[in-house]
Amino acid sequence: MGTKSITKKRFVYLDFIKVLSIYFVCCYHYNNLPKNFLTEPSISTYFNYLFTGILSTGVPLFFMVNGALMLNKGYYLKKHIKKIINIILLTVIWGIITLLVLAIINNKHYTYVAFNYSLWSWENGSINHLWFLQALVCVYLLFPLIKEAYDKEDKTIFKYITIVVFILTFGNVFLNIIANIIRGVFGINIIEATLGITNITGNGFNFFNNFNVFRGFYAYTIVYFIIGGIILNRINNKVTIKTTHISILFIVGMVSLFAYGIMISRINGAIYDNIWNGYDTVMTLGISIAIFCFAYEFRNKLEKISNTIEVIGSNTIGIYFIHRIVGTLIKPIYVQLPYSYSLAPNLIFGFVVMSLSLVIALIIKKIPLGKYLFSI
Structure with a gap:
């Protein structure tokens, strides 16, 4: 396959990144x-908003680990195609399971047609979290092409692919950010002033129009996938990672995402979701790269709890499927508790959602054929 492949041995720091990823997802959703x-300006609300910026790395980190592992080892096309089909089937199966269980929990009734429509549209508030697996399928469909370019000694085509995807995803969002900053600082809406287009929220304007081959697809996930592969390759080749540089990248990313979120929130009169809207920003990209590198730098310390990390890391997909049901069940109880609005209890609650989901996944795996519900 051309590149130096990694072994089948588990890397504790990659498992740890997956643990962080699923934990951040649980904290974000619940x-x-x-x-x-x-409406309630205070030190705590601003600090909470600053803190939640780190949760925007939850999904990106998973794609980075995925890319790190897949781009740096061999693969067989037939097995890869079977894997894609399997992910699609599991996504649909868990869409059905989750819709049915949440309907029971919420005492919601569907007609046959309404249920099918909810499944087809990935109903918001019920199964829209499965967008992640849809994006993963899209990345996997393109993987053989990316892999072929990645494995060549001449990296020209690989660099071309990376740059094009970056410009049409992160680049487009960056142009939105610049336009929003101009609007916030100078009061000039350049999109409305030049094109007469109104009601553009967040980072949703497509500056490349129909020339953007990646419109309508979470194509920024390809960038995270590729960068994960590049970082692990550099680690394998003993490229030095300076902790100071990583720290600066992390701080700059956090502060700039926080500042941008405050500005755009005040412009639109509504709180900007710095997690969901942060995924395809250069700020979250920087934070994600920093966390990935930090995990590698502290890999020796992680060895002390490697067994726990491996158990959680090898069951992240099961936790992801189940956490929506668990969170929906127990959040109404949690919000009634004293101090449920404080940061520390919420960090603990995210851990509880993750842990309960893990236990349920492990139990299901013990049931005959149960393991196939999480086999990707």
């Missing part, structure tokens, strides 16, 4: 943190 600094 917390009770007050963050509305527009």
